[in-house]
Amino acid sequence: MKVGIVGAGFVGAAASNALVLRGIPTEIVLVDMDESRAAAEAADVAHVAPFGAPVRVAWGHTADLVGSRVVVLTAGSAQTPGQSRLDLVSSNASIVASVVPEVLRHAPDAILLVATNPVDVMTSVAERCASEAGVAAGRVFGTGTMLDTARFRQIMAAAIGVDVTHVHAYVVGEHGDSEVLVWSSVDIAGQAPAEFASAMGGAFTDEDRRRVEDEVVHAADAIIRGKGATYFGVAAVIARAVEVILRDRRSILTVSATSLDYGCALSLPRLVSGSGIVRELGVSVDEDEQQRLESSAAVLREHLLIV
Numbered sequence: 001m002k003v004g005i006v007g008a009g010f011v012g013a014a015a016s017n018a019l020v021l022r023g024i025p026t027e028i029v030l031v032d033m034d035e036s037r038a039a040a041e042a043a044d045v046a047h048v049a050p051f052g053a054p055v056r057v058a059w060g061h062t063a064d065l066v067g068s069r070v071v072v073l074t075a076g077s078a079q080t081p082g083q084s085r086l087d088l089v090s091s092n093a094s095i096v097a098s099v100v101p102e103v104l105r106h107a108p109d110a111i112l113l114v115a116t117n118p119v120d121v122m123t124s125v126a127e128r129c130a131s132e133a134g135v136a137a138g139r140v141f142g143t144g145t146m147l148d149t150a151r152f153r154q155i156m157a158a159a160i161g162v163d164v165t166h167v168h169a170y171v172v173g174e175h176g177d178s179e180v181l182v183w184s185s186v187d188i189a190g191q192a193p194a195e196f197a198s199a200m201g202g203a204f205t206d207e208d209r210r211r212v213e214d215e216v217v218h219a220a221d222a223i224i225r226g227k228g229a230t231y232f233g234v235a236a237v238i239a240r241a242v243e244v245i246l247r248d249r250r251s252i253l254t255v256s257a258t259s260l261d262y263g264c265a266l267s268l269p270r271l272v273s274g275s276g277i278v279r280e281l282g283v284s285v286d287e288d289e290q291q292r293l294e295s296s297a298a299v300l301r302e303h304l305l306i307v
């Protein structure tokens, strides 16, 4: 099962590495306008196979994406310190708009997974190009708030002292500054955080909640300030989404896609199978969270006007 990755920068290379270590596809093709970077990253990641799984890793041109089940888009500029994801709209929109038709010309049956930021707006651009090429809705989606959801669960688990697999929690809306942490439906072994902490003989206060929220929302800024880019987290997200598609897992992921209810692409929990998004699921939110989700959608709709 072949996976294409367009954009062999930090994110594309780290995603290839995660895919090989986890043995998810049988073949990966890395494509980049910087051919020597693509060739070097492909050679480096190919040497991971003896420690992971026998995945063939090569670099190529868009024509070499033929037969890919999934093509991941990671081409485009990344944030620099002090920049928001939305600052990248115009430069990256033209890259996505030029890459998607080319990809679909060679791999018309591929599911497109967009990671390029601002991922919600880039997902809208990719959906529009794919629809012009006759691709059904649901076969194009963005990594959305999968990374933010992972950060929320991991930071909560560490704060409360429990295995992250028992923390169910979602971040919805924009993958960016207006994202919404759905505190009202956080569930740890069937209990709310304060209840669970108290059963453990401790406490989870409003101050703890503010601290967790601040760490989740500003996670990318902190990492970019320290090392210039984020890539391991999103690489794991890409590997997980590709796994769900290739193994037809029917998992619930907070991926980004156009929602008729909100009039833009944003993240909500969605059921994802081997054929892409099967269904958008409702999320149980309180009044304040609903209002923040609507504001997040309004921010995204405003940015759609410029692409």
Ligand code: NAD
Pocket (backbone or CB within 6 Å): 006, 007, 008, 009, 010, 011, 012, 031, 032, 033, 034, 037, 074, 075, 076, 077, 078, 079, 088, 092, 095, 098, 099, 114, 115, 116, 117, 118, 119, 143, 144, 147, 175, 229, 230, 231, 234
């Ligand atoms: P990078 O600069 O290391 O790599 C980007 C690559 O894209 C470069 O190698 C460049 O040559 C290539 N590229 C540019 N235009 C191209 C084109 N038209 N065709 C083919 N290749 C092209 O950047 P990075 O750190 O890998 O980040 C890539 C993108 O992923 C950025 O937009 C970044 O913001 C985003 N990102 C998303 C998430 C997420 O959760 N969705 C997380 C981290 C980064």
